[in-house]
Amino acid sequence: MKRSVSLIITSLLLLNYLTTSYCDASQAPGLSPIYDSTLTKRIIVLTGVGDIMLGSSFPSSSFLPPHDDPFLLLKSVSDTLKASDITFGNLEGSFLNYGEAAKKCKDTTICYLFRMPEKYVAALTASGFDILSLANNHFGDFGLPSRNRTKEILDSVGIHYAGLTEYPWSIFKKDSILYGFCAFAPNAGTVDINDTTKAGEIVRMLADTCDIVIVSFHGGSEGADFQNVPKTVEMFYGENRGDVYNFAHTMIDDGADVVFGHGPHITRAIEVYKDRFISYSLGNFCTFGRFNLEGPNGFAPIIKINVDTSGRFLSGRIIPVYQPWPGGVKIDKKRQVINKIRELMAADFPDEQIAVSDEGEISYK
Numbered sequence: 001m002k003r004s005v006s007l008i009i010t011s012l013l014l015l016n017y018l019t020t021s022y023c024d025a026s027q028a029p030g031l032s033p034i035y036d037s038t039l040t041k042r043i044i045v046l047t048g049v050g051d052i053m054l055g056s057s058f059p060s061s062s063f064l065p066p067h068d069d070p071f072l073l074l075k076s077v078s079d080t081l082k083a084s085d086i087t088f089g090n091l092e093g094s095f096l097n098y099g100e101a102a103k104k105c106k107d108t109t110i111c112y113l114f115r116m117p118e119k120y121v122a123a124l125t126a127s128g129f130d131i132l133s134l135a136n137n138h139f140g141d142f143g144l145p146s147r148n149r150t151k152e153i154l155d156s157v158g159i160h161y162a163g164l165t166e167y168p169w170s171i172f173k174k175d176s177i178l179y180g181f182c183a184f185a186p187n188a189g190t191v192d193i194n195d196t197t198k199a200g201e202i203v204r205m206l207a208d209t210c211d212i213v214i215v216s217f218h219g220g221s222e223g224a225d226f227q228n229v230p231k232t233v234e235m236f237y238g239e240n241r242g243d244v245y246n247f248a249h250t251m252i253d254d255g256a257d258v259v260f261g262h263g264p265h266i267t268r269a270i271e272v273y274k275d276r277f278i279s280y281s282l283g284n285f286c287t288f289g290r291f292n293l294e295g296p297n298g299f300a301p302i303i304k305i306n307v308d309t310s311g312r313f314l315s316g317r318i319i320p321v322y323q324p325w326p327g328g329v330k331i332d333k334k335r336q337v338i339n340k341i342r343e344l345m346a347a348d349f350p351d352e353q354i355a356v357s358d359e360g361e362i363s364y365k
Contacts, residue, residue, distance in 0.1 A: 135163025207255025257311025
């Protein structure tokens with residue numbers, strides 16, 4: 001277990017940060033008791049998937065799944081997702097039954113705003129999701145009411161979340177392991193991916209407190225033309241989408257154990273840096289009705305990684321999935337995403353210390 005300072009000092013540092021960053025420390029996000037865990041040697045299984053949007057009631061119910069049933073979208077992979085100690089995804093939208101769009105939208109046929117029915121959260125709990133990133137460009141589509149309501153709903157079902165300016169991180173304990181989770185994006189109302197100083201402060205505090213630190217980012221340019229990791233700042237439609245390579249490495253330098261990326265809506269390469277795992281984009285995982293699912297936009301990985309109790313990467317596996325239009329996750333017998341990740345790793349990280357087999361097994365060379 002990582003302890004760079006004593007638990008008492010760490011608690012004081014956390015309280016100092018919270019009281020200086022928020023007006024009322026009692027309302028500060030993610031503060032849980034500091035546990036003095038006694039850990040035995042074990043393997044921890046972490047599962048990561050990309051963007052999740054289970055169907056939108058805006059602009060009409062025609063964009064909801066058949067029979068108003070989100071469980072159908074995840075049925076083929078639900079058991080796979082549950083077979084994990086921690087399961088992560090990016091919630092690309094909010095849960096809200098009714099509400100006006102916060103963004104101006106003259107033509108709803110070409111305006112993409114996502115409002116998932118509140119009851120749809122049950123599909124995520126049934127599939128074993130533990131943590132969700134809310135740091136993205138669609139969480140605020142319906143303004144403060146949707147942000148607040150989504151947090152209430154996730155709290156009610158026990159799904160942890162992070163990435164908002166008012167809720168940057170979450171700390172929780174599961175099966176004797178203390179986890180820290182934080183998320184970042186370049187969007188309003190989220191914790192800024194481009195402020196690596198502040199991001200590093202958060203990660204270091206979590207590393208001083210927790211056994212395993214999971215970092216998520218929403219960054220990088222979008223679409224099939226941007227599948228490679230450029231190792232520089234990415235500008236897209238005039239917006240600074242971050243230097244995701246530098247960000248991921250910096251967060252690991254500061255104490256992160258796993259970095260899960262999303263945002264480009266396609267899959268990007270994976271790598272291991274300082275024995276810590278990075279996925280630069282997990283793609284469109286379960287995005288119903290209003291997403292482009294053509295070509296590389298339509299397939300994605302379920303990534304399962306095995307780490308020890310210090311967060312060191314041991315091995316992993318890619319389960320390939322795809323979404324036939326209009327959506328819904330299916331196991332991909334063609335293994336498209338495995339082939340794509342192998343191709344991208346060879347191009348972006350030719351000296352990478354891990355390899356991916358034809359079957360999707362991830363191991364050290």
